[in-house]
Amino acid sequence: MGDLPARARVVIIGGGVVGVSALYHLALAGWTDCVLIERNELTAGSTWHAAGNVPTFSATWSIMAMQRYSAELYRGLAERVGYPMNYHVTGSLRLAHSAERMQEFARVVGMGRHQGMPLRLLSPAEIREAHPFVETHDIRGALYDPHDGDIDPAQLTQALAKGARDLGAVIIRFCRAIGARRDGGAWIIETEQGEIRCDKVVNAAGYRAAEVGRWFGREVPMMTMSHQYLVFDTVPAVEAWSRQNGRKLPLLRDVDVSYYLRQEKFGFNLGPYEPDCRAHWVTPDDPMPEDFSFQLFPDDLDRIAPIVEDAMERVPVLKEAGLLRVINGPIPYAPDGNPLLGPMPGVPDAYEACAFTFGICQAGGAGKVLAEWVTKGRTEWDMWSCDPRRYTDFTDPDHVVAKGMETYGHEYAIHFPRHAWPAGRPRKVSAIHDRIAALGAQFGATAGWERALWYARPGDxxxxxxxxxxxxxxxxxxxxxxxxxxxxxxxxxxxxxGFSRFELEGEGARAWLAEQITGRVPGTGRMGLAYFADEDGRLVTEMSVLSLAEDRFLLITAAAAQWHDRDWLLGHLAPGLVLRDVTRDWSCQILTGPASRAILQGIAEADLALPWLSHQEATVAGRPVRLVRVSFAGELGWELHTRLADTPAVFDAVMEAGAAHGLRPFGMFALDSLRIEKGYRAWKQDLSTDYTVLEAGLDRFVDWSKPAFRGKAALERQRQAGVGRRLAVLRIDPRPWDAPGMSPIWQNDRIVGETTSAAWGYRVGGLVALGMLRADLAAAGTRLEVEMFGERVPAIVAGDGPLWDPANERLRA
Structure with missing residues (x-):
């Protein structure tokens, strides 16, 4: 167990596989004076009862990278740390019942190929060759992953623990943490064995992470599901096949029915994800026990019976197996099923590594990512998919439970690009939500905010x-x-x-802002796009900067970026400056198109001749409005920023005045098409820390004459050496679907890049994509191919600027 040290550089709370992996990777990074504390024995939470599957499959680029890293790490870990492990690399089959599922698999094969993973599609006949016990009469095909398999979770954890200890890190078992407090620039972690002082702290407390989070004033958006899997006795036919072939059967997932089935010794392990699922510890009459270490829930087989019956029809030899035991244990869920991995929102020097639904297959990569956050403040891969700051103040307990159950019940569901999951909504609505709903708005949620995606008409x-x-x-x-x-x-x-809004003011605010962004700070009365880079020159965020006075600014950024950008700004804020989050006080409407000036002329008291990228205080229908001369749609237009109470009156006035001019409400699907035709980048699609400012083609937003700005040295080196890749606009031969993000871009038989976003351009009459590709291929006229659902579709580079109105004449009209 060991004695609790008085001090550590980092304290990790929680001894599951993720926490131990974080400790191991911190030690690998040279941070050996770190301590992990665990209230019981290692693995006592969700790790000990985990099934131990190690897939690499994911429809999300960053999570695929994290799981790929885990699988690579595990294959050499036993030898590296000198600890034996049962790790069976069996390969896996994901069955497809529909053409849509085969398209999903084809997309993932392309992503995997881009990451160097030999995924491939199989025909029904090839499925039978790989797994002779599967009935394939109604199957379209399968995705085969040769690197999938299963590992003993306890052995994996102990191997990582041994590696961490050998490097000098400390693990204290049977040491229950009971609180935390801030003391100057340090954290004091209170335990039943005393206190330990540390510079940084990591919440890796598994299904108890919400309890730990409250010590830091943080409501962790997570809940707990019960997940059952069944272990079956030996099946003679399986034993005979396995002995004859000298290996285990590949792991089988029937994702359209929602279960996995893998060989366990010479029997089977069957794990359903049932739609009739159950949450635990979410009501006053079902509180979390004081201690649930190494414990399980009672069996609850009735709710999974239909899936078990289906599995027995799919693999008939399963009917011959006797049931040995049922494992029904707690698994934590964030609302979207992705883990919470990264900085703890609003809390300095604190991090989260919790809510891991698939902790075994993600633990290796999660440890690497967490260690990078702690030691460098940035990660190799853009990890927004797992960043705790992707959730803001809309994740109350009811929402978290509703979304967690929805996610569990659709664990293997296809995430179609225009499908909006309905549970736990609405959370945040605009001041004119009812008005636009009455006009036919069909909504989707962005950072909790309900936004119109498109407007339906009767009969649609x-x-x-x-x-x-x-x-x-x-x-x-x-x-x-x-x-x-x-x-x-x-x-x-x-x-x-939902636009995130921050007011910045104080003596020296302009000079401070100039050092934070790569470009120029606009003059008073003007606005501009500003890009924030990290020390490596990679894109952290994009903001619109409105200069209200010499040292007073309004910063506007994406709705989803609210907590991310708030933490970035506060983390670098100079003494004496004041930053206020005023997001909830304001709303915005975009009025755009060649008739927009005529519409405003009859209802606005404003100077409508002010140029593009100007802003002014005005009135519309007698209500105060900040008019901003900019349009993400790439047409003449204004953003109308209004206080919530004034928003309905302004909207009504614009709609009434616009009736004679052909005004029509439009939604986010249309805006995405319009902005891609203009080559406008979107945050966390085309703009992310996977790319530098120069790679993203934002050279015009870099002011090299400034003496200093964050990332300047790295960008200067890249400018002198030449960028190796560059964001470009591509026109793709028409197909019935848009190119999904991270679709491989090919030249001959070599992958040379990936798409970042795509849409049909209704103004230019074609399929348009933004893509990052090898810099020497980014010149207009280069012929390439974009892999879309397994088909290489001809494409041509159109350059790095707009396809629509390339001279911005309409925008500046």
Whole structure:
């Protein structure tokens, strides 16, 4: 157990596989004076009862990278640390019942190939060759992953622990943490064995992470599901096949039914993810026990019976197996099923590594990512998919439980690009939500905010089922086209609640801001796009900067970026400056299109001749409005920023005045099409820490004459050496679907880049994508191919600027 040290550089709370992996990777990074404390024995939480599957499959680039790293690490870990492990690399089959599922698999094969993973698709006949006990009469095909398999979770944890200890890190078992407090610039972690002082702290407390989070004033958005899996006795036919072939059967996942089935010794392990699922410890009459170490829930087989029966029909030899035991244990869930991995929102020098639904397969990569956050303040891969700051103040307990159960019940569901999951909504609505709903708005949620995706008309199919497709030609297509054409030919209005807003002021604010961004700070009365880079020159965030006075600014950024950008700004804020988050006080509407000035002329008291990238205080229908001369749609237009109480009156006035000019409300699907035609980048799609400012083609937003700004040295080195890759605009031969993000870009037989976003451009009449590709290929006219769902589709580079209105004449009109 050991004695508790008085001090450590980092304290990790929680001794599951993720916490121990974090300790190991910190030690690998040279931070050996770190301590992990665990209230019981290592693995006592969710790790000990985990099934131990190690897939690399993910439809998300960063999570695939994290799981790929884990699998690579585990294959050499036993030898590296000198600790034997049962790790069976068996390969796996994911069965597809539908063409849509095969498309998902084809997309993932392309992503995997780009990461160097030999994933491939199999025909039904090839499935039988790999797994002779599977019935394939109704199967379209399968995804085969040769690196999938299973590992003993306890042995994996102990191997990582041995590696950490050998490097000098300390593990204290049977040491229960009971609180934390800030003392100057340090954290004091209170335990039943005394106190330990540390510079940084990591919450890796598994399903108890919410309890730990409250010590830091943090409500961790997570809940606990019970997950059952069944262990079956020996099946003679399986034993005979395994002995004859000298290996185990590949792990089988029937994702459309929602279970995995793998060989366990000479029997089977069956794990369903049932839609009739159960949450635990979420009501007053079901509190979390004081100690649930190495414990399980009672069996609850009735709710998984239909899936078990289906598995027995799919693999008939399973009917011959006797049931040995049922494992029904707690698994933590964040609302979207991805872990919480990274800085703890609003809390200095504190991090989260919790809510791991698939902790075994992600632990290796999670330890690497966490160690990078702690030691460098940045990670190799952009990890926004797991960043705790992706959630803000909309994740109350009801929302978290509803979304967690929805995610569990659809664990293997396809995430179609235009499908909006309905549970736990709405959380945040605009001041004119009811008005736009009455106009036919079909909503999706962004950072909790309900936003119109498109506007339906009577008779349109607005069912959830209609959105479960990869195709572009759903019931929304004609409406999106009409919305884009209205913006092109007349005017459109987009209700855009939730922009993150920060007021910055104080003596020296302008000079401080100049050192934070790569470009120039706009003059008073002007606005500009500002890019924040990290020390490696990579893109951290993008903000619109409105200069209100010499040392007073309004910073506007993406709705999802609210806590991320708040923490970035506060973490670098100079003494004497004041930053206020005023996000909830304001709303925004975008009025854009060639008739937008005429619409405003009759209802606004404003100077509508002010140029592009100007802003002013004005009135519309007698209500105060900040008019900002900018349009993400790439047409003449303004953003109308209003206080919440004034928003309905302003919207009504614009709608009434616009009726004679062809004004039409439009949604986010149309805006995405319009901005991609203009080559405008979107945060965490085209702009992320996977790319530098120069790679993203934002050279014009870099002011090299400034003596200093964050990332300047790294960007200067890259400028002198030449960028190796560059963001470009591509035109792709038409297909019925858009290119998904991270679709490989090919030249001949070599992958030379990836798409970052794509949409049909209704103004330019074609399929348009933004893509990062090898710099020497980014010149206009280069012919390439984009891999879309397994098909290499011809594409041509159009350059790095707009396809629509390249001279910005319409924008500046």
């Amino acid at each position: 199919d607005i069912s959830e089922a209609a959105t479960r497709t990869w195709r572009r030609d759903g019931p929304w297509q004609i409406r999106v086209q009409e919305e884009c054409e209205a913006v092109r030919d007349a005017a459109g209005i987009l209700d855009l609640p």
